[in-house]
Amino acid sequence: MSSSAKEIKNLISQDYKQGFVTELEVETFPPGLDEEVIAKLSRIKNEPEFMLEYRLKAFRHWQTMKEPDWAQLNIEAIDYQSISYYSAPKKKGDGPQSLDEVDPELLETYKKLGIPLDEQERLAGVAVDAVFDSVSVATTFKGKLKDAGVIFCPISEALQEHPELVKKYLGTVVAETDNFFAALNAAVFTDGSFVYIPKGVRCPMELSTYFRINAANTGQFERTLIIADAGSHVSYLEGCTAPMRDENQLHAAVVELVIMDDAEIKYSTVQNWYPGDENGVGGIYNFVTKRAECRGHNAKVSWTQVETGSAITWKYPSCVLLGDDSTGEFYSVALTNNYQQADTGTKMIHIGKNTSSTIISKGISAGKAQNTYRGLVKVGKKAENARNYTQCDSLLVGDKCGAHTFPYIEVKQPSAQVEHEATTSKISEDQLFFCQQRGLSAEDAVSMIVNGFCKEVFKELPMEFAVEAQALLGISLEGSVG
């Protein structure tokens, strides 16, 4: 290793700052999964009858399914019976009704994570739903949102307050039989966020959910459901962290977005689950199904993701472009370091006429990590004049990492235009030396080059989070050269 490479290693050696554990009194189910566990879970959450039926149907189907096996990923077998499917901070009485009643220990946890739940110290114009292990612990600005007609609450609460809305939309984008992990999620999901934006309403603030896994040997299975009714608009952001633990932990979420006529959802993710240590021990398995359905005419959905965490990431935020003239966008930065593996990308399903989609994917691979883009562009028979543009760039830092690109294109309509561009490049010692010779530190040089590489994606993030995302990339490049 050259001296400049060593320097980079030292300079950007930073620990995973979110790796602490919160000591709390918790209620946790013993490990294991059967119909009784599901019934108990449903009972604890006081769910309507249709939910238990839904869960059991999913569970029965899940039992018939086989865990997928990916060509490009190395995964240790997961023992689903050794995972606990419910863990929640012990409630005092009926649970917190307002922020004043939330356990101060929890508020402190979120404060440490840079997510103040105290509305006085709020992030400017951002409402936050905080999900801790299996439950939502607090949601800010509910009042203000309610005035605008927006429903933003934990999905468990939505099942109590708006069961008809949940029943109408839940599982309509991602069926409980969709895939192995989606079926598991449907059977055991515990909490997550629910958003409903009524007709013609432009949501007055950014909405965000912050997911935190705390308990050991627990899986987090959250469910997010966002409905943008005709002519409405919402921008939503999720963030994720977890303590440093030597065991792998499973996170299998499902996100469903429904977009009606002329509505728009902008969904951003900054994912920073614990990635495991530099030897590849521990870390989160992030197996997530995210899908948006543009049901209406001229509906628009945009996924922006910055993925820096998790031992393994497996996710393909997808857009089903059902309505004529609807638009799907996918902007992604996936950074893998040390022994992290990412297999991520998107699916653009063109069904309606004049539908268009854009995919910009930036994969950065450092250390001994493997980074895979896997994407599907499918144009159906009736999707006249469908258009897709895909750009897939990979950046390698060092010479022990890998980048892979698997674009799948299926076109059944002759008027479709599908473009695909791909590049692979490497941060070289020469580039670093050049920058140093101009007076920049090696750390600043790497960060400048990586940020330059990701620029097209960062500009899609809400302002407040673009800065955070840039900082996160710097931290995640720990020991990335040599």
Added chain:
Amino acid sequence: MLNIENLHVNVGDKAILKGVNLQIKPGEVHTIMGPNGAGKSTLSHVLSGKAGYTVTQGKVTYMGKDLLGMEPELRAREGVFLAFQYPVEIPGVSNIYLMKAALNANRKHQGLDEVDAMDFLTLVKDKIKLLQMDEKFLYRAVNEGFSGGEKKRNEILQAAILEPKLCVLDETDSGLDIDALKIVAKGINSLRTEQRSFLMITHYQRMLDYVKPDFVHVLADGRIVKSGGPELALELEAKGYQWVGGKAA
């Protein structure tokens, strides 16, 4: 300003520089000429701190400080500038962004305030005229898709912005047609001051018609074998390097 004493440098086990001595005073322009493989680029790399070279003997003092003990970025901030023989491309990073970041890193080191975007734009637009470059080069990614001549002009533009104390020009004339050479030479001449020194590495006498050096040194087989005034370059051109004991390339 710069004092090189008995400098020996290896690449791996191979000795490249075998006892180089050179003194540069403020305001002087020194030229190093020599055949291929004489160690010219090695000298420029060692002075700027590139990895992969081992100094086995000797020392280099710059402004009274031990230059070889300094990190590359510190040398740069202290005013040592290397115009690269092969400037690298940095996709995604705009030229203007790199130059502003570099200038601010230098200013910070000198205890000065950072320049803001507007002031920097005024500065850079002024300097870019000197190199007869189009303003669009500012917004393109660093050296990406630049021609050989554009890359070399861009190097001198960076020197003009960073205002170093010592400019090491590593074959800045190579790959330039005569028009580009004149522009680059004009840029270099405009940077000459009574304080600023130059170490100009070149193969050809041609460059010296436009940038007149105070001293010419011939580097052959890892040593400076002959030194003189500008007339030495003309003599070399006529007689070839074998005349001074260098091997023909």
